[in-house]
Amino acid sequence: xxxxxxxxxxxxxxxxxxxxxxxxxxxxxxxxxxxxxxxxxxxxxxxxxxxxxxxxxxxxxxxxxxxxxxxxxxxxxxxxxxxxxxxxxxxxxxxxxxxxxxxxxxxxxxxxxxxxxxxxxxxxxxxxxxxxxxxxxxxxxxxxxxxxxxxxxxxxxxxxxxxxxxxxxxxxxxxxxxxxxxxxxxxxxxxxxxxxxxxxxxxxxxxxxxxxxxxxxxxxxxxxxxxxxxxxxxxxxxxxxxxxxxxxxxxxxxxxxxxxxxxxxxxxxxxxxxxxxxxxxxxxxxxxxxxxxxxxxxxxxxxxxxxxxxxxxxxxxxxxxxxxxxxxxxxxxxxxxxxxxxxxxxxxxxxxxxxxxxxxxxxxxxxxxxxxxxxxxxxxxxxxxxxxxxxxxxxxxxxxxxxxxxxxxxxxxxxxxxxxxxxxxxxxxxxxxxxxxxxxxxxxxxxxxxxxxxxxxxxxxxxxxxxxxxxxxxxxxxxxxxxxxxxxxxxxxxxxxxxxxxxxxxxxxxxxxxxxxxxxxxxxxxxxxxxxxxxxxxxxxxxxxxxxxxxxxxxxxxx
Numbered sequence: 001x002x003x004x005x006x007x008x009x010x011x012x013x014x015x016x017x018x019x020x021x022x023x024x025x026x027x028x029x030x031x032x033x034x035x036x037x038x039x040x041x042x043x044x045x046x047x048x049x050x051x052x053x054x055x056x057x058x059x060x061x062x063x064x065x066x067x068x069x070x071x072x073x074x075x076x077x078x079x080x081x082x083x084x085x086x087x088x089x090x091x092x093x094x095x096x097x098x099x100x101x102x103x104x105x106x107x108x109x110x111x112x113x114x115x116x117x118x119x120x121x122x123x124x125x126x127x128x129x130x131x132x133x134x135x136x137x138x139x140x141x142x143x144x145x146x147x148x149x150x151x152x153x154x155x156x157x158x159x160x161x162x163x164x165x166x167x168x169x170x171x172x173x174x175x176x177x178x179x180x181x182x183x184x185x186x187x188x189x190x191x192x193x194x195x196x197x198x199x200x201x202x203x204x205x206x207x208x209x210x211x212x213x214x215x216x217x218x219x220x221x222x223x224x225x226x227x228x229x230x231x232x233x234x235x236x237x238x239x240x241x242x243x244x245x246x247x248x249x250x251x252x253x254x255x256x257x258x259x260x261x262x263x264x265x266x267x268x269x270x271x272x273x274x275x276x277x278x279x280x281x282x283x284x285x286x287x288x289x290x291x292x293x294x295x296x297x298x299x300x301x302x303x304x305x306x307x308x309x310x311x312x313x314x315x316x317x318x319x320x321x322x323x324x325x326x327x328x329x330x331x332x333x334x335x336x337x338x339x340x341x342x343x344x345x346x347x348x349x350x351x352x353x354x355x356x357x358x359x360x361x362x363x364x365x366x367x368x369x370x371x372x373x374x375x376x377x378x379x380x381x382x383x384x385x386x387x388x389x390x391x392x393x394x395x396x397x398x399x400x401x402x403x404x405x406x407x408x409x410x411x412x413x414x415x416x417x418x419x420x421x422x423x424x425x426x427x428x429x430x431x432x433x434x435x436x437x438x439x440x441x442x443x444x445x446x447x448x449x450x451x452x453x454x455x456x457x458x459x460x461x462x463x464x465x466x467x468x469x470x471x472x473x474x475x476x477x478x479x480x481x482x483x484x485x486x487x488x489x490x491x492x493x494x495x496x497x498x499x500x501x502x503x504x505x506x507x508x509x510x511x512x513x514x515x516x517x518x519x520x521x522x523x524x525x526x527x528x529x530x531x532x533x534x535x536x537x538x539x540x541x542x543x544x545x546x547x548x549x550x551x552x553x554x555x556x557x558x559x
Contacts, residue, residue, distance in 0.1 A: 004079040004257065004508060006067060008060055009501025011265065011494070012052055012084035012162050014038065014104070014321045019059030020494050021067045022501040024509075030066040031494050032059040038104065045106035049090050049098035052162065053169050057250055064252045077254040080170060080243070081504030083268035083496050084163035087183040089144035091157035096168025099157045103144040106405065108414075110143025111136075113150065123222055130188045130216050132334045132341045135223070138414065141183040145225060159184070160231050163262025168231075170259045171241040176231040178212045179346045180262050182353075186223065186230070188216040189332050189342075192349050209235075212344070236261045236346050239507050260504035263346040265318070265496050270326045270351050271503060272495035273316030273463030278328040312458035315352075315451070317478070317486075318496070319468030323359030323440060325451055327352050327459065338450045339409040346503075352455060356447050357408040360468045362418070363436040365404055370432065381471045387430035388437060388473030393480060394534040396431040397422045399542055400439030401549075407443075410450040411546060415553040421545055437474050438535075441481030442542040448482055461485045461524070465495040480531040481539075485524045 006029065011018040014036070021030040034055035039046045060080070068076045087105040092098055103109075114137030117123050127134045137143035145159045160168065161180050168174045178187045188211045213233050220227055234240065239258040248255040263271075270276035315327040329342035329350040342350040363384060403416040420432060452459055462484050464475055469492035479486040489495050 003077070004505065005076045006078050007501035007505040008063060008078050008080045008253075009494075009497035009499070009504070010056055010060065010080065010082045010084075010166060011268070011497035011500060012036075012056070012082070012166060013265065014085050017052065017055035017059055018494050018497045019056070019063050020497040020501055021063040022498055022505070024505065026502060028491055028494070028498060030063040031491075031497070032062045034059050039101070040106065043108035043111075045104040045108075046101040047088075047104055049102050049165060052102070052166070056166055056169075057247075060251045060253075068252070070252060075248070075252055075254045076257075078257045079239075079260065079501075079504040079508050080257065081260040081500035081502075082163045082166045082170075082262045083265050083500040084161065084166065084262065086161055086163070086180070086264035086266070087139055087141050087144075088162050089141045089148065089159050089184075090162060090165040091148055091155075091159055092165060092168060092174060093157065094174060095172050096165065096174050098165070099155070100148070102162065102165075103148065105139045107144065108137065108139055110140075110145070110147035111138055113137070113146035114140075114143045117146075117223065120222070126218060126222060127185060128334065128336070130190065130219055131185050132189055132332060132343070133183075133185055134336070135185060138412075140185065141181075142185040142223065145184060145229070146223070149225065149229065156228075158229055158231050161262070161264070163264065164231060167240050167259050167262050170243050170247055172244050173241050174231045175234045175240050175261070177234060177236040177261050177346065179236055179267065179344045180264060181231075181233070182264070182343045184230070186215045186219045186225065187212070187233075187344075188219070189344055192331070192344070234261065237507065239504075258504070258508050260500075260507045261346070263500065263503065265320075266324050266326050266343075266353065266355075267346050267351060268496040268499045268503075269316045269318035269324060269465055270328075270345070271499040272465050273314070273326075273489055275314055275316040275327045275463065276345060276349075276351065278313050312460035313455070314461045314463055315448075315459045317444070317462045317464050318466045319359040319440070319464065319474075320466040321359065321361045323356040323444060323468075325352070325354040325356060325444065325447055327451065327455060329455060333454065335450065335454050338454075339412045340447075340450055340454045352451060354410075354447055354451050355408045356443055357406070358402055358404055359440055360466070360471075362400070362402040362404060362440050363433070366400070366420075366436045367433065370429065384433050384437070385472040387433035388471075388477060391428075391430045391434045393438075393477075393528075393531040394538060395435035395438055396427055397424070398427055398431055398435040399442075399538060399545065400435040401542075401545060402436070402439040402443050403546075407546070410447045413550070413553065415557040416546070416549075417553055417556070421541075434477075437471075437477050438481055438538070439542075440468075441478045442539055444478065445482045445539055446543055448484070459484060461487060463487050463489055465489045465492045467493045469493070476525050476528075479525040479527045481535050483527045483532070483535070485526050487524045
């Protein structure tokens with residue numbers, strides 16, 4: 001295998017495709033972005049897979065042309081890694097070409113089929129024991145697959161996640177891993193595979209590795225899904241293959257360039273922030289003066305021990321369209337009451353899956369309603385940055401409820417909806433804007449203590465990535481509301497793509513997949529103790545409002 005001269009990372013999100021070129025030493029050389037459109041007609045939520053593919057081709061070709069212009073010499077040999085949104089299903093032919101639209105994570109059409117599975121005695125226990133999540137639908141890929149099979153019961157399309165769709169188009173080989181197929185809910189996740197351990201000769205690790213390369217027979221039987229409609233499961237620690245000659249010519253790379261197995265964007269955020277490196281029990285000593293006390297109960301308010309060094313773990317926080325909290329998990333576990341569970345990490349071990357719901361989409365949506373400068377306008381979020389700088393914590397008593405598309409962890413509700421509470425005649429436009437950013441922070445603060453209870457550790461620092469990290473003032477708001485130190489990673493808006501690139505490089509070399517110098521040179525943002533009184537009070541009001549409005553949301557959804 002020819003050693004690559006650079007790595008390409010692709011991040012297919014819900015609203016755009018980001019591509020980076022990274023040198024062999026991990027330096028960011030170039031980056032590109034292409035927008036994506038969605039067709040949102042509840043319960044339908046779809047994307048055009050050809051638009052995704054064209055965006056990938058254009059972005060990669062532009063990065064390669066910037067780093068290695070064609071007249072300068074032969075086409076470079078590259079390693080390509082792909083991360084993407086997940087629980088978004090693409091039906092494909094044997095060569096990876098799509099046969100229908102992407103059924104996105106917001107699509108609910110398979111929920112009824114999942115509920116029929118759930119009504120069968122023993123299925124709830126079977127799925128929780130083997131996989132971790134019962135067959136509940138609600139946008140998970142199992143529901144998508146059941147829906148697509150019902151629409152075309154005699155078809156021969158295979159159903160893959162977006163990252164595996166892109167690797168299939170690059171290589172002509174349709175594959176997946178236990179990690180990428182997590183939300184299809186057809187794999188046994190009870191044992192960690194031996195990829196990271198490197199010793200599959202031992203009986204326990206050999207059995208776990210074998211289980212990770214097949215779909216669980218009992219889950220397949222219970223679901224009624226023919227495994228021929230699913231992609232081949234492969235080991236995640238070696239490349240899927242080489243780019244096809246046709247694709248190589250379009251990208252401007254050598255045909256011997258390799259394509260790594262894909263990962264979901266939550267796992268990529270764990271790599272980008274360093275949260276994945278803790279899987280073997282590594283802990284972080286923090287001396288920032290505002291780490292929470294050890295042993296916090298998930299239903300207690302956070303108690304601080306200012307000035308005292310604490311030992312705990314870091315967590316990655318990715319804020320893009322959604323907000324996701326990720327850290328290492330000690331093993332397979334689930335907290336179904338709060339929708340927190342562990343999922344297989346791409347290369348061994350487990351990660352916490354804690355999807356908090358909409359993140360950056362919340363202020364973006366409210367800004368659009370207020371006729372302000374939305375995320376797509378010139379001077380992205382410019383008005384919001386001014387509002388954050390010019391208003392006091394607490395937004396003049398206004399609370400934003402961020403559940404514009406329902407709530408997820410730590411309290412799932414399909415009927416929950418957003419709003420602004422506490423608006424008075426004295427409320428200013430800037431206070432309304434500030435409240436939308438604080439509302440996302442309050443939702444994260446609510447989730448964080450349940451994640452701490454789940455892993456049995458205190459989270460002593462948040463490493464922030466995603467486009468939300470680039471909104472001036474928002475990282476400090478998060479530090480204050482969540483009451484944890486926040487460190488912004490380098491190049492946060494492309495950190496997921498960069499992590500995918502470095503992981504691809506690691507699959508064909510001896511280097512680590514961990515991003516070099518992932519932390520920003522900016523200092524850690526400590527929470528401001530002067531904000532505690534207002535934010536602690538608002539946190540209690542935030543959670544109480546969710547509980548109080550439950551019956552109202554149910555009435556509205558049924559009317």
